[in-house]
Amino acid sequence: xxKREVLDHLQMLLKWGLLFLVFSWVIFVLTAENGSGYGxxxxxxxxLEGPWTVTYEGKTLEDVTLPTNLSxxxxxxxxxxxxxxxxxxxxxxxxxxxxxxxxxxxxxEVHYTHPVESTKTDRKPLASxxxxxxxxxxxxxxxxxxxxxxxxxxxxxxxxxxxxxQKSDLLFHIIKSQGLGVLIAGVLFVAGLxxxxxxxxxxxxxxxxxxxxxxxxxxxxxxxxxxxxxxxxFIGNRWVLxxxxxxxxxxxxxxxxxxxxxxxxxxxxxxxxxxxxxLGYLLYLQGMILLQLLGLSYFIETTRYFFYYTLFxxxxxxxxxxxxxxxxxxxxxxxHVKYLVVVLFSILLELLFFYLERFDYTSFFLxxxxxxxxxxxFVESYLFLRSSIAKQKENQLLETMAYKDFLTGGANRAAYxxxxxxxxQGKSFRMVLLDMNHLKRINDEHGHAxxxxxxxTVFAAIEEAFSPHGQCYxxxxx
Numbered sequence: 001x002x003k004r005e006v007l008d009h010l011q012m013l014l015k016w017g018l019l020f021l022v023f024s025w026v027i028f029v030l031t032a033e034n035g036s037g038y039g040x041x042x043x044x045x046x047x048l049e050g051p052w053t054v055t056y057e058g059k060t061l062e063d064v065t066l067p068t069n070l071s072x073x074x075x076x077x078x079x080x081x082x083x084x085x086x087x088x089x090x091x092x093x094x095x096x097x098x099x100x101x102x103x104x105x106x107x108x109e110v111h112y113t114h115p116v117e118s119t120k121t122d123r124k125p126l127a128s129x130x131x132x133x134x135x136x137x138x139x140x141x142x143x144x145x146x147x148x149x150x151x152x153x154x155x156x157x158x159x160x161x162x163x164x165x166q167k168s169d170l171l172f173h174i175i176k177s178q179g180l181g182v183l184i185a186g187v188l189f190v191a192g193l194x195x196x197x198x199x200x201x202x203x204x205x206x207x208x209x210x211x212x213x214x215x216x217x218x219x220x221x222x223x224x225x226x227x228x229x230x231x232x233x234f235i236g237n238r239w240v241l242x243x244x245x246x247x248x249x250x251x252x253x254x255x256x257x258x259x260x261x262x263x264x265x266x267x268x269x270x271x272x273x274x275x276x277x278x279l280g281y282l283l284y285l286q287g288m289i290l291l292q293l294l295g296l297s298y299f300i301e302t303t304r305y306f307f308y309y310t311l312f313x314x315x316x317x318x319x320x321x322x323x324x325x326x327x328x329x330x331x332x333x334x335x336h337v338k339y340l341v342v343v344l345f346s347i348l349l350e351l352l353f354f355y356l357e358r359f360d361y362t363s364f365f366l367x368x369x370x371x372x373x374x375x376x377x378f379v380e381s382y383l384f385l386r387s388s389i390a391k392q393k394e395n396q397l398l399e400t401m402a403y404k405d406f407l408t409g410g411a412n413r414a415a416y417x418x419x420x421x422x423x424x425q426g427k428s429f430r431m432v433l434l435d436m437n438h439l440k441r442i443n444d445e446h447g448h449a450x451x452x453x454x455x456x457t458v459f460a461a462i463e464e465a466f467s468p469h470g471q472c473y474x475x476x477x478x
Contacts, residue, residue, distance in 0.1 A: 045165035072157035086140030098128035125242030181228025192217025216255040223248035246299040250281040416473040
């Protein structure tokens, strides 16, 4: 590789890397807590800061701050305790309970329970939910005890931040903190639906990239909406709340691979490999649902196999695309690789934080990477569509020129030869051949312009007489 090409590649990487960092910074700023107090709609909720005393496994921890993640084996309870501040009015506690059982006690008496209704044997999925615990005015000054336990190793010991306030204020806090995710999901869903509808009107195109891109965008929007933690505002069904994220992920992988195959892979054998890997996601989806229905494994417990398979897909797809560049000089791969790198980087960060059990960052990096990727693909697809339409118009123009007689404006000899084949294969038809006499004499005595005018006049008369019954052609002469 020449020095100039190396510099060009470095410049491209720096440019797109900078754009990704700026894009990430904008997302971070929009999702960060706004503590400056300049907003017109104030967040009237308060963090229940404690101090908290946590006991588990015979251990006691003092002055614990939230959120925290304790090393508690699954199925073992852990209790946190503090004194409720006096509010002078009724209110609620707001907790995010990720697949956990919860018991709330005031001065030692059970006040509220949030059982995880699902067990593996009842075949219903677990769900991470918002819980509102009602408190009366008299609760101020009482000892609050919260006892958690979970059958999921990743969530056993996890305690999220706890807020208190009026119910309307707490619900507004959820909307405010998760609103950007809902907005992004809405934009992607509408854009995806429009692209899918567009693909219906473009059925004449052999390229199915618009169909795959639109469906990828729709399932991505469903995944982002589920991860934005606001589905409880609209749906109370635990099957939906506990499964939509896990069902959307393999569909995202499926349509992503089909899109890559359609746009970047030219070799037939490699296209079959991409299709096979895409079908692998559907097989995983079937297996995941079957294990849940049989009570053998929760959705979240099979997620690790999704990540294992995705790592395999990344390696194998990368090898296929590298082969496309080296052996077939595929320019489409070169143009899309900068977007794929961003998605790959975001997936690797997502995997890293998943295995570090930093669930407060769940879907954050992947959300940024996929949003950036889909935005870029929408732009690329628009440019491709515009180019395709221009080429189609050019082809239509060339076809018109090939079968049109420019003197008379009617069909020419090539159009006659083309249409005659259809007539010969169909039912019986009549053919009328007309010859124009004395054309050479008109050309010799009055000039070729007069001869052309005579041809046009005669052809117009013939077409007026016969066009209701069939097609008229000019076969030659002039």
